[in-house]
Amino acid sequence: MLKSSFLKAVAATALTVSTWASAHAVDLQFYFPVAVGGSAAETIQELTAEYVAQNPDVNIDAVYAGSYQDTVAKAITASRGGNPPQLSVILSVDMFTLIDEDLIVSFDDYLTSEEDKEWLNGFYQAFMENSQTDGKTYGIPFQRSTPVLYWNKEAFKEAGLDPDVAPATWDEMVEFGKKLTKKDDSGNVTQWGVRIPSSGFPYWLFQGLAIENGVILANSEGNQTNFDDPKAVEALQYLVDLSTKYEVMAPGIIEWGATPKAFFEGQTAMMWTSTGNLTNVRDNAPFEFGVAMLPEKVQRGAPTGGGNFYLFKGGSDEQNQAAVDFVKWITAPEQSAKWTMATGYVAPRPETWETETMKQYVEGFPAVLVARDQLQYAKAELSTYQNQRVTGIFNDALAAAITGTKTPEEALKEAQQQADAILTEYR
Amino acid sequence: MIKREWIYGWLLLLPAMVFLFAFTHIPAITTLINSFYSTPRGRRPAKFLGVDNYERMLADPVFWKVLWNNLWFAIGTIPVSVGLAILMALWVNDRLAGRGFVRMAYFTPTVLPLIAVANIWLFFYTPGFGLFDQITGFLFGWSASNYLGNPETALNAVIVVTVWKEAGFFMIFYLAALQAIPVSLKEAAQIEGAGRWIIFWRITFPLLMPTTLFVSVNAVINSFRLVDHIFILTDGGPDNASSLLLFYIYETAFRFWETGYAATLTVALLVLLSLLAIGQFFFFDRKVHYK
Secondary structure, eight states, X not given: OHHHHHHHHHHHHHHHHHHHHHHTSEEXXXXXXXXXXXXXXXXXXXXXXXXXXXXXXXXXXXXXXXXXXXXXXXXXXXXXXXXXXXXXXXEGGGHHHHHHTTOEEOGGGGOOSHHHHHHHTTSOHHHHTTTEETTEEOOEEEEEEOEEEEXXXXXXXXXXXXXXXXXXXXXHHHHXXXXXXXXXTTSOEEEEEEEOOOSSOTHHHHHHHHHHTTOOSBOTTSSOBOTTOHHHHHHHHHHHHHHHTSOOSOSSOOOSTTHHHHHHTTSEEEEEEEGXXXXXXXXXXXXXXXXXXXXXXXXXXXXXXXXXXXXXXXXOHHHHHHHHHHHHHHTSHHHHHHHHHHHOOBOSSGGGGGSHHHHHHHXXXXXXXXXXXXXXXXXXOOOOTTXXXXXXHHHHHHXXXXXXXXXXXXXXXXXXXXXXXXXXXXX | OHHHHHXXXXXXXXXXXXXXXXXXXXXXXXXXXXXXXOOOOSSSOOOBOTTHHHHHHHHOHHHHHHHXXXXXXXXXXXXXXXXXXXXXXXXXXXXXXXXXXXXXXXXXXXXXXXXXXHHHHHHHHOTTTSHHXXXXXXXXXXXXXXXXXXXXXXXXXXXXXXXXXXXHHHHHHHHHHHHHSOHHHHHHHHHTTOOHHHIIIIIIHHHTHHHHHHHHHHHHHHHHHOOHHHHHHTTTOSTTTTOOHHHHHHIIIIISOOHHHHHHHHHHHHHHHHHHHHHIIIIIGGGTOOO
């Protein structure tokens, strides 16, 4: 009697232990950055908690890791210390850096069925350009954005322009800009025509101009840049001319952070900035505003931006599979719609836009469609091996041209030489 | 017996030594070793380069630019902040109405974290609707400025923030020193008929020399060490116009991930700082202590 109840107890304990073990079968650590205001961090935490509640055999520890810069630094240091996360959201352009550091694995090994491949093809092609190289997929688009043009309808009306029409070409932007630039009696500008911010990372918006003029700044292998292409020089000349020749934009380096504020204050009638600001502008602009695609030169064009999911080396097959399942879930229509509405990031899969939630959202706020529709013209963002360094050189060159210390041609030629010196060993 | 005292000595030194070695000496030596190797990447381990990194540094225009910037930064911040500190200390050492309030006001910038300070100043400098532009626009009708976005003014704008931040801190040391000077000296001088300027120049200032040494050593170190506000204000730009040596090292190591080259730059910084410290202690020190 005693013996049998003892055995029962053992069996019961064993059972509990085994269910407990299966309940915690897979532990995942997941780093994510936050680059926009609002409730981005809470939304990710909520979504993760929801997933864990639905899938008791997975436990996900979602770690907020600071800015993009902080997150990549943290992920690299953690990996070097032998304690990598299984999953992280990092800038899509850091792909080559992470490959070079040998820290990530491609998703292909865990996406083998036909269904999986179909799923992979379900993302906007523009977002996949920065996520694949050598026929392998290293990044799954998640918090992705693209720049758009915002304009102040009241200022347009005042200047005698049609408030519902944004400039469609470079020439129109200058023409509109001239009408919109207002001066007071002593000749000081009180309202600029347009504002293209250039502090910190001028390359991002400059790419818009370059793509519109028909040049892609880096190849898809990430080992060759086209900084001194005559079309790139022409694009930079246009950017410089906006403030020096046409005088429709404030001279010098223009701060990113203060740009939406300058728009609200009426300091500028148009601004170029990320769609990530959409919700911010809607909530704070004291006037009616419009959102349009970037104007064209020889074609429409815009870069993409933002972060992808990466799968880190060092996880077991089981962990990686669980991580991939989580990525599939969080990019699925319902979750993705939630994420897009909370932040303004562009939902990376067309099917998300077909959900009822999204349709309702779009109906009340059609401006969000502009970014989506611009994607068909969008191209890969500048991304190379040693990306931060190459981009850093390029940023310095752009800043030198914008502030007038070098001519666009001179600056870009030097940048190309320096980039070549770094990238030759990857060719 | 003697032997045991020897052991006690080492035991007492041990805690401090462990930390000094772990966080100062070993990293410094590792840095020196790393500076002769290429940056290890996942796919390519570090290889010995000899003095290649050093040659690259000497040929690197950005290195010379940030070094030059650092020199201007030091010249711009040290004398002004020390001078201001003395002025403020003399001012709040006198009897005046609301002395406590003025002291607190002067010291406030020191208490604020540099990042917060930088964010406040970022607003001051903002073109168009920033504080400075609103004031100059209202008073003189000046047009909008762009101090941070112009290579000629960016570094100066950063210097102003640093002086504002540092002067109050140095003032505290001068205030303490001033209160340690016996009043009898000043009274004796007054009986002899000395004016305020003579009293300051012949009595107060020489007696403040040890403090000045201490403060200037700190100011020199700070001019190489304080870079937090650059991240917020200019990010080193435009085109490295406001980048300093330590900022460039951070950028190279943790943004570009070129740790090998960053180690070389760090060695340059270490050599520079040691030379300055040796210079200050050996040459300046002799002129100070004559009490």
